[in-house]
Amino acid sequence: MRHKINPDNPQLRLVRQVVDSLRQGGVIIYPTDTTYGLGCDIFNPKGIKKIYQIKQRDPRKPFSFICNDLAEVANFARVSNFAFHILKRHLPGPYTFVLEASKIVPDILTTRQKTVGIRIPDNAIARLIVRELGHPLITTSANISGENAIQDPDVIDERIERLVDAVIDGGVSMGTESSVISLIDDRIEVLREGAGDLSWID
Secondary structure (H helix, E strand, O other): OEEEOOOOOOOHHHHHHHHHHHHOOOOEEEEOOOOEEEEOEOOOHHHHHHHHHHHOOOOOOOOEEEOOOHHHHHHHEEOOHHHHHHHHHHOOOOEEEEEEEOOOOOHHHOOOOOEEEEEOOOOHHHHHHHHHHOOOEEEEEOOOOOOOOOOOHHHOOHHHHOOOOEEEEOOOOOOOOEEEEEOHHHOOEEEEOOEOOOOOOO
């Protein structure tokens, strides 16, 4: 099913329909401030496994997830004062920050080092979905691993679209994947250069 949702003023009625699907284990395609993403409820193992299958992704590579705000980030990751000031300055924005996971994060979403990638995208639709769901949403680009990221919902691969429960059309996105930045041990390390200004990093 497709839902055309206003990117500036998301229709709450339509967002709640999407959230109902997520609560039942659904997988969705949705816009962020970088690319279109594949997502499901982070506490639904069936949905997470389905995304691995759709992506044809190595199961040893965990997915990142989206939080609604910094208070929610603090529930799912250990945020030092050093990290908090960086997150506050740059989020919402096109960055994925790698932090030490808290105990409530499902093991399937953590690395061997018990770290997680967390985003707060500058996208009203994505954040409203998370807010209405009540906890984070998986985020990974809506493509098969190794293929180009999707910025236009009209060109989503049919192989992927027929396997998901809902597609949210929120207009054309930037099309560049987020920059991934580790803040582990209060050290800044760029793990992937992508969208977003990185000039603030020495």
